[in-house]
Amino acid sequence: MGHKKLIRFRAIDTFNNVLQYPENMKGNWHNHFGNNNPVTLELACGKGEYSVNLGRENKNRNFIGVDIKGNRIYTGAKAALAEHLDNIAFLRINIGQITQYFAPGEVEEIWIIFPDPFLRDGKAKNRLTHERFLYSYQQILKPGGLINLKTDSKELFDFTLETIEQQKCTIHEKIEDIYGKGKAVGALAIQTFYEKMHLADNRTIYFVSFSLPADKINLTGRFEIKDEI
Numbered sequence: 001m002g003h004k005k006l007i008r009f010r011a012i013d014t015f016n017n018v019l020q021y022p023e024n025m026k027g028n029w030h031n032h033f034g035n036n037n038p039v040t041l042e043l044a045c046g047k048g049e050y051s052v053n054l055g056r057e058n059k060n061r062n063f064i065g066v067d068i069k070g071n072r073i074y075t076g077a078k079a080a081l082a083e084h085l086d087n088i089a090f091l092r093i094n095i096g097q098i099t100q101y102f103a104p105g106e107v108e109e110i111w112i113i114f115p116d117p118f119l120r121d122g123k124a125k126n127r128l129t130h131e132r133f134l135y136s137y138q139q140i141l142k143p144g145g146l147i148n149l150k151t152d153s154k155e156l157f158d159f160t161l162e163t164i165e166q167q168k169c170t171i172h173e174k175i176e177d178i179y180g181k182g183k184a185v186g187a188l189a190i191q192t193f194y195e196k197m198h199l200a201d202n203r204t205i206y207f208v209s210f211s212l213p214a215d216k217i218n219l220t221g222r223f224e225i226k227d228e229i
Contacts, residue, residue: 008074012092018077020070020092027103032089033062038108041066043095043128044115048076048088049192054111055080055088065090066098095128102140110137110147111187114194117153125223129160134167135217146172148209150188152198157206164210167217173209180204 012018019025019032030036038061042051045065055063065088067073073090080088093101118126125132129149137147151157157176164171175183179199188207191199198205 005071008071012070012074012077012090015074015077015081015090017080017086017088018070018073018090018092022091022101025091025101027106029062029064029102029106033087035062037062037087039064039102039106040109040111041107042111042113043067043098044112045076045090046072046113047193048073048079048090050111050113050187050190051088051090052076052079052083052085053190054187055085056083059087061087063088066093066095068092068094095133096136099136099139104139105142107137107140108142108145110141110145112147112149112151113192114151114198115149115156117151117156119153119155124159127156127159129156129163131163131167131217131219132223134163134169134212135219135223138212138217141212143214144211146209146211148187148207150178150195150205150207152195152203152205154204154206157208160208164208168213168215169210170213171208171210173207175207176204178205178207183207 029039040061040063042065045051045067048065051063051065065076070092073092077090112128115128118124124130149160175181178184178188
C-alpha cells in the first residue's frame with residue numbers, strides 16, 4: 001500500500017463521520033445523525049462528491065456515501081468535516097453486505113453514480129443494478145423509494161433498462177443524453193471527478209430514476225432463492 005493511502009487510512013480512523021464495518025447500526029442511523037430525517041445512500045461513492053454536494057443543498061436530509069475503498073472516502077469525509085456538514089456520513093463496507101447495516105424502510109433514496117459497468121463476459125452479476133443488488137435494495141428501501149443511476153456506459157444503461165422491465169419496476173425519469181437535452185439541472189448538475197473526465201472526452205451521459213415493485217424481486221439462476229419446505 002502506498003504511503004499516501006496509509007496516511008488516508010489512518011486519518012479516516014479518526015474521522016467521526018466515517019464508520020468502518022460498524023456494529024449495531026442497522027435501524028439506528030437516526031441515533032448517529034441525531035434526527036429522524038430521511039436517509040439517502042450514494043453507493044460506490046468514491047470520493048463522495050454527490051453525498052457532499054447533496055448534503056450541502058439539503059440540510060433536512062441525511063446522506064451516506066458507501067464504498068469499500070477508504071482512501072477514496074477520505075476526500076469527501078474530510079470536506080464534510082471541514083464544512084461542519086453533520087448530515088453527511090460515510091460507510092466503509094462491501095455493498096453486497098448492505099442489508100446488514102440498514103433496517104427495512106430505513107433508506108428513502110439511492111444514488112448510483114458512474115459505477116464500474118463490469119463489461120467483461122461473466123461480470124454482469126457485479127453491476128449495481130443487477131437483480132441480486134435490487135433484491136438487497138428492496139430490503140432496505142421504503143416502498144416507492146427511488147433508485148437513481150447516472151452513467152456514461154450505454155451498455156450498463158441498456159442492461160439496467162432491461163432489468164427494470166424484467167422486474168416490473170416503475171421508471172420515473174429516463175434521459176438518454178443529459179447534457180444534449182439540457183437536463184443537467186438540480187442534482188443532475190453535480191459533476192464528479194469522473195464525469196468531468198467523461199465530458200472532456202465527449203461521452204454521452206445517461207440517467208434513469210426508478211422504483212422497485214411491491215412484489216419481491218425475482219432472482220434467477222444461481223441467485224434464485226428456493227422456498228423452504
